[in-house]
Amino acid sequence: MSGKEAGGSADGARGGQVTVADVQELIRRKEELEEQIRANFAVLDGQKGVGMNEPLVDCEGYPRADVDLYQVRTARHNIICLQNDHQAVMKQVEEALHQLHARDKEKQARDLAEAQQEAASAGLAPGPGPHTPQAFAKVGSVSAGSPASKAGLQVGDEIVEFGSVNTQNFQSLQNIGTVVQHSEGRPLNVTVLRSGQRHQLRLVPERWAGRGLLGFNIIPLQR
Structure with a gap:
């Protein structure tokens, strides 16, 4: 998955109102990226435990014959791209959660102001009601x-x-x-x-x- 693909639907969400469904979709994509990253690391593990930084040439400067160089280079490239995508999606998740939170705060403030106004009109002191925040x-x-x-x-x-x-x-x-x-x-x-x-x-x-x-x-x- 490319960085452009990773940011697509989140950019669309930012163009309008972010919803809980948008956040759930971002989290689903985050988990997909994590699974792909794990799969590519497994490829490296299968090549005699080669990681991201081990040299692919021997002590004499020749390509190593004990590993599949194409597979290692491909897996390393995929991991770098996927990690960049993962970082971008995580940022989008955080931004979306903050937007939801800010919108909920505004709604709570409006609801409270309306309740206080209604109570004042009725000559009653506002008390705890349906707008009192509840524990989750x-x-x-x-x-x-x-x-x-x-x-x-x-x-x-x-x-x-x-x-x-x-x-x-x-x-x-x-x-x-x-x-x-x-x-x-x-x-x-x-x-x-x-x-x-x-x-x-x-x-x-x-x-x-x-x-x-x-x-x-x-x-x-x-x-």
């Missing part, structure tokens, strides 16, 4: 010493917002994974409900002694 996932476990633990996340916290992901655009845990991949070393704003109270936390995905970049497990909530 719950924290199942938090590892000691992890980035999640340092940020103050606790077991039982209900997640309302995780970076650009919220109830309106959350589809699966893949949404969280995509945001985390693009935010390593950078703080994410996380909003949780704890004992009925909202808490704003700053979580920095980073490498630590345990697995992954977060060190916690979340469970999607049925809506």
